[in-house]
Amino acid sequence: MTKVKAQINLLRTLEELDLILKDMASPAYKKIGFKSPKPTLDFVKTAEKERAHIADQVEPILLQKYERIMKRYGGRVVVQVINGFCGGCFIKLPSEYITRSSTDITNCPNCGRFLYWVK
Numbered sequence: 001m002t003k004v005k006a007q008i009n010l011l012r013t014l015e016e017l018d019l020i021l022k023d024m025a026s027p028a029y030k031k032i033g034f035k036s037p038k039p040t041l042d043f044v045k046t047a048e049k050e051r052a053h054i055a056d057q058v059e060p061i062l063l064q065k066y067e068r069i070m071k072r073y074g075g076r077v078v079v080q081v082i083n084g085f086c087g088g089c090f091i092k093l094p095s096e097y098i099t100r101s102s103t104d105i106t107n108c109p110n111c112g113r114f115l116y117w118v119k
């Protein structure tokens with residue numbers, strides 16, 4: 001796996017953990033009506049520990065950027081590029097982004113989110 005892909009994967013994992021932690025604290029999520037809506041303290045601790053473990057592996061400058069974007073949008077920090085469009089703000093990305101994406105971590109020029117390509 002390339003370094004770019006590895007970092008993007010870490011950022012995606014981090015985002016998922018952050019959303020899990022957010023869900024656990026959300027009253028709306030509890031209303032959905034799962035049988036045991038209150039997560040055990042064990043699980044909260046595990047998720048927090050895993051989050052810290054993943055964050056440790058992300059390059060500091062990327063982590064800073066990640067935290068900023070997460071704070072701003074509350075989720076969907078790392079988004080898929082769909083047929084040349086940003087999956088976060090839906091603008092058509094300049095074509096050089098597609099070329100750069102294999103060697104660099106790229107952020108949308110409009111919304112700043114991290115971009116990844118499925119293909």
Ligand SMILES: [Zn+2]
Nearest residue numbers: 086089108111
């Ligand atoms: Zn965007």
